[in-house]
Amino acid sequence: MKRLVVGAHYGLMDWLAQRVTAIFMAVYTLIMFAATLGGAASSREAWHALMANGFIRYLTFLFIISLCYHAWVGVRDIWMDYVQPAAIRVTLHVLTLFALVGYAGWAVQIIWRL
Amino acid sequence: MPPEIRKPRPKYLALHQIRLPLAGYASILHRVSGAGLFLMLPLLIWLLQLSLASSAESAAMFGAVTGNLLVKLILLGLLWAFLHHFCMGIRILLIDIQIGVEKQQAHASAVAVMVVSLILTLIFGLKLLGAY
Ligand code: HEM
Numbered sequence: 001m002k003r004l005v006v007g008a009h010y011g012l013m014d015w016l017a018q019r020v021t022a023i024f025m026a027v028y029t030l031i032m033f034a035a036t037l038g039g040a041a042s043s044r045e046a047w048h049a050l051m052a053n054g055f056i057r058y059l060t061f062l063f064i065i066s067l068c069y070h071a072w073v074g075v076r077d078i079w080m081d082y083v084q085p086a087a088i089r090v091t092l093h094v095l096t097l098f099a100l101v102g103y104a105g106w107a108v109q110i111i112w113r114l
Numbered sequence: 115m116p117p118e119i120r121k122p123r124p125k126y127l128a129l130h131q132i133r134l135p136l137a138g139y140a141s142i143l144h145r146v147s148g149a150g151l152f153l154m155l156p157l158l159i160w161l162l163q164l165s166l167a168s169s170a171e172s173a174a175m176f177g178a179v180t181g182n183l184l185v186k187l188i189l190l191g192l193l194w195a196f197l198h199h200f201c202m203g204i205r206i207l208l209i210d211i212q213i214g215v216e217k218q219q220a221h222a223s224a225v226a227v228m229v230v231s232l233i234l235t236l237i238f239g240l241k242l243l244g245a246y
Pocket residue numbers: 018019022023025026027029067070071073074075077078144145147148149151152155199200203204206207
């Protein structure tokens with residue numbers, strides 16, 4: 001049996017996920033931009049208050065998860081386009097995944113204890 | 115295979131000879147900007163951490179790091195990367211739902227993406243550098 005260790009055979013779901021996460025991140029960006037216009041970044045205290053707000057923290061959590069999923073699909077696509085040998089490719093995929101999961105934990109931990 | 119249809123192999127892409135329409139460059143820059151953002155995520159998360167930590171040392175560290183000229187340049191680059199990726203991302207999503215697929219519109223929107231993201235980089239970048 002032919003086994004694919006790497007490849008885009010799970011493509012449609014990931015393509016859709018990349019779109020959904022992109023839309024969410026775009027909306028989040030606009031919300032944060034509006035908050036900044038409203039003075040949310042005018043001082044450390046104001047910035048802290050914004051990010052500690054329950055609803056914003058909920059959105060930021062979703063943003064972090066979206067970003068990491070989005071970047072996973074995107075960076076994996078880039079490796080698949082330029083790196084052919086399966087062993088190197090799978091190594092790069094794993095490193096990318098580890099990096100992103102770690103970043104997600106780090107970033108969530110920053111906002112979660114505010 | 116008859117010789118007349120045998121093509122010379124292997125083929126190479128002579129990158130410096132390839133001429134792309136503007137939308138092609140905008141597309142490549144979307145990839146470059148996404149990759150750049152990915153590579154710089156540790157810096158961005160670290161800055162987020164420093165910006166939110168309550169200790170005075172963190173506040174001082176945040177000021178020192180963001181005051182560094184090299185960091186400023188990197189942040190300026192990332193600002194452009196995010197804005198280009200954002201604008202181009204919206205263009206791609208619109209084309210996905212069949213908006214702006216016509217050649218002329220697609221060209222116009224690619225120009226718009228390049229111009230708008232550069233102008234926004236200028237506006238926000240001057241703010242970042244403390245010009246106003
Ligand atoms: C508002 C935020 C964002 C939007 C609207 C957005 C939009 C998109 C879209 C629509 C794609 C699919 C492109 C295609 O299929 O041709 C994409 C790809 C990608 N995105 Fe994003 N994105 C955003 C944020 C980010 C961030 C923060 C990162 C980095 C950490 C990122 C990294 C990538 C990468 C690496 C790709 C793959 C590029 C390629 O295959 O050429 N994106 N983005």
